[in-house]
Amino acid sequence: MTLMTPPVLRTALPQDPPRPPDFETLVGHEGWRRLPATVRQRFLEKPTPQAPIRYVGVMHQVDCSPLGWLLGQFCRLLGTPFAPWRGRDVPVAITLRHDDDGVIWEREYRYAGRQPITVSSTKRIGADGSLRECVGFGLGMRLAVFEANHALHFLSLRYFWQAAGRLRWLPDLLSPGIAHVIHQDLGEGRFRFAMTIHHPWFGTLFQQDGVFHREGDLQ
Numbered sequence: 001m002t003l004m005t006p007p008v009l010r011t012a013l014p015q016d017p018p019r020p021p022d023f024e025t026l027v028g029h030e031g032w033r034r035l036p037a038t039v040r041q042r043f044l045e046k047p048t049p050q051a052p053i054r055y056v057g058v059m060h061q062v063d064c065s066p067l068g069w070l071l072g073q074f075c076r077l078l079g080t081p082f083a084p085w086r087g088r089d090v091p092v093a094i095t096l097r098h099d100d101d102g103v104i105w106e107r108e109y110r111y112a113g114r115q116p117i118t119v120s121s122t123k124r125i126g127a128d129g130s131l132r133e134c135v136g137f138g139l140g141m142r143l144a145v146f147e148a149n150h151a152l153h154f155l156s157l158r159y160f161w162q163a164a165g166r167l168r169w170l171p172d173l174l175s176p177g178i179a180h181v182i183h184q185d186l187g188e189g190r191f192r193f194a195m196t197i198h199h200p201w202f203g204t205l206f207q208q209d210g211v212f213h214r215e216g217d218l219q
Contacts, residue, residue: 019125020102022045023145026131031147036185039152043183046096046103053096057190058213059109062087068197068205071176079136080119082176082197082206087111092210094193099124102134130157138162141179151184177205180198189217 019121023043031041047053062083072084074186080179090109097104102124111115120136126142131154134140141156157171177199184192190213197206 004132016033020125022127024131024146027147027152034147034150035152036150039083039183039185039191042191043152047098049098052098055094055180055212057092057204057210058091058195059092059210060088061207061209062090062109063207065203065205067199067202071205078139080117081121081135081139083107083109083119083208084117085109085111085114090210092212093215094212102107123218132160134162151182153183154181155179173201175199176177177202188209189213 005213006192024040027035045053055111063086064082068082069084069086071177072082075081076084087109090111092199093107093108095105095106101120102122104120104122107119108116109119120135121140124134126134131143131145132140133154138161139159140162141159144155144157146155158172159175161168161170169173177197179197180195184194186192190211191214193208193210193212195206195208196204198204
């Protein structure tokens with residue numbers, strides 16, 4: 001992947017409204033059929049206004065570098081797109097909520113001795129057909145979605161800032177880095193969530209790894 005890009009590209013946004021993601025289309029037929037049926041079912045199901053989808057589990061690892069810690073604290077002003085604290089075996093609840101033009105993903109971290117903190121973003125399809133993950137103040141990233149080793153992968157391609165009907169691509173070196181999320185089925189209703197954000201100059205800023213299940217399924 002080429003990391004060096006022009007500093008800022010300005011692109012007029014197409015007029016078609018955003019829409020919720022169709023993961024089968026994003027992954028493609030061949031990759032989609034290689035995924036375990038349980039993964040396909042999780043990502044086919046969409047929350048409704050009356051019925052959010054909720055998963056619970058434990059982030060066994062929540063790490064960040066010193067620079068990642070500083071970035072996490074600063075970004076609390078932008079809607080907390082990163083977990084701002086380090087921890088081990090942190091209870092986390094993942095809630096998917098309905099949104100008219102996407103799906104809101106919330107991760108609530110319950111650190112020992114701290115108030116719960118929620119990391120929130122919205123996944124939606126842009127008018128160009130790509131998957132976008134959007135946080136506060138018009139910031140977000142364009143994602144590739146694919147299957148590898150029977151797991152579902154999300155990989156950031158470009159970061160952007162959207163304002164006044166314009167999409168401005170951010171330079172890679174001034175972004176948090178390449179975000180990579182893996183959803184891996186573990187059987188018996190459990191799945192692994194693993195995330196890294198790696199900057200080409202400053203190394204790995206954030207790293208998380210945990211195991212989750214649908215709330216109420218494993219009693």
